[in-house]
Amino acid sequence: xxxxxxxxxxxxxxxxxxxxxxxxxxxxxxxxxxxxxxxxxxxxxxxxxxxxxxxxxxxxxxxxxxxxxxxxxxxxxxxxxxxxxxxxxxxxxxxxxxxxxxxxxxxxxxxxxxxxxxxxxxxxxxxxxxxxxxxxxxxxxxxxxxxxxxxxxxxxxxxxxxxxxxxxxxxxxxxxxxxxxxxxxxxxxxxxxxxxxxxxxxxxxxxxxxxxxxxx
Ligand code: AP5
Ligand code: MG
Ligand code: ZN
Numbered sequence: 001x002x003x004x005x006x007x008x009x010x011x012x013x014x015x016x017x018x019x020x021x022x023x024x025x026x027x028x029x030x031x032x033x034x035x036x037x038x039x040x041x042x043x044x045x046x047x048x049x050x051x052x053x054x055x056x057x058x059x060x061x062x063x064x065x066x067x068x069x070x071x072x073x074x075x076x077x078x079x080x081x082x083x084x085x086x087x088x089x090x091x092x093x094x095x096x097x098x099x100x101x102x103x104x105x106x107x108x109x110x111x112x113x114x115x116x117x118x119x120x121x122x123x124x125x126x127x128x129x130x131x132x133x134x135x136x137x138x139x140x141x142x143x144x145x146x147x148x149x150x151x152x153x154x155x156x157x158x159x160x161x162x163x164x165x166x167x168x169x170x171x172x173x174x175x176x177x178x179x180x181x182x183x184x185x186x187x188x189x190x191x192x193x194x195x196x197x198x199x200x201x202x203x204x205x206x207x208x209x210x211x212x213x214x215x216x
Contacts, residue, residue: 001026001080001212002105004087004096006182007113009171010120010127011197012204014136016113017084019205024212027076030084031064033134034071036160040131053162056170058088058178065095072099080108088179093186110186111208113197117172124168128157142201 001024005013014030021028035053038046045063052059068086071077087093100106115123126139128148132155137144144151162171186192195207 001109002083002100002107003080003109003111003212004083004107004186005085005111005113006179006186006192007197008115008117008120008175009168010124011113011115012201013084013113014134015142015201016111016204016208017082018135020082020208020212023209024080024082026080026082028084029068029071029077029081029086030134031059031068031086031088032084034067035059036131036134054167056162056167056174058174061089061091061095064088065092068092069095069099087182090181090185093182097189107186107189107191109193109211110182110189110191111211112183112186112192112194113204114194115197119198120172121165121168124163125165127160127163129160130155131158 003020005017007013014033017028017030020026032053035046035049039050040046045067048063049059058064064086068083072081087096096107123138123141126141128137128139128144129135130137130150130153132150132153135150135152136142137157144157148157149155150157162168183192193211195204195211197204199207
């Protein structure tokens with residue numbers, strides 16, 4: 001199964017992609033997580049990406065595409081994957097489509113999690129992320145068992161640098177300008193499925209699983 005997650009920053013792509021990966025035994029691939037891991041390790045890629053991420057801008061397509069194509073060529077992707085945060089531009093979507101077509105494959109679903117902008121800014125201020133295993137929490141909607149500590153791996157949780165209100169607003173603008181056109185793109189490809197992302201997390205999950213199970 002090959003699934004991509006669409007949605008504004010903070011719509012819940014990472015939260016839901018992790019649950020999809022667990023249920024369907026496929027890898028969860030987040031380009032944002034890959035960039036952040038590189039930054040933590042101090043690689044050249046990480047340093048290059050940071051300049052864009054800190055401002056809420058997109059990392060250039062050539063850099064992003066190379067990383068993604070390399071990642072999906074790994075053995076663990078043989079039976080599919082869930083992409084979170086890729087593609088984010090029409091050119092990225094075209095590259096993915098071509099790469100799949102070369103192998104006689106195609107995407108199964110583009111899950112579009114819909115959340116209005118005003119709900120996003122509040123959500124982001126309460127997000128806490130684990131730099132160790134990329135688990136995502138929210139101080140009100142999904143708190144860890146012990147405040148400030150990851151339930152999964154025990155690392156101290158952090159606030160992402162790009163979650164400051166001004167940066168979030170720019171990320172939303174970039175989303176509407178560059179990424180939202182993908183909704184139309186995937187609708188034409190006949191793989192788009194919209195999900196109401198303002199519901200409680202577990203209800204969003206249930207709606208997505210119903211789609212992926214072919215129930216809906
Ligand atoms: P990335 O890491 O992908 O960030 P993003 O798209 O801005 O999305 P987020 O991770 O902020 O949100 P999410 O949708 O995953 O929501 P989450 O589940 O955490 O990208 C970061 C940067 O990297 C980009 O700005 C860009 O610079 C660069 N980049 C990455 N990929 C790129 C690409 N392909 N091309 C170019 N540049 C790229 O949920 C958010 C919060 O809400 C959490 O606290 C969560 O607990 C809570 N929450 C989730 N669901 C619900 C719910 N139903 N109700 C209440 N709260 C909820
Ligand atoms: Mg995310
Ligand atoms: Zn963790």
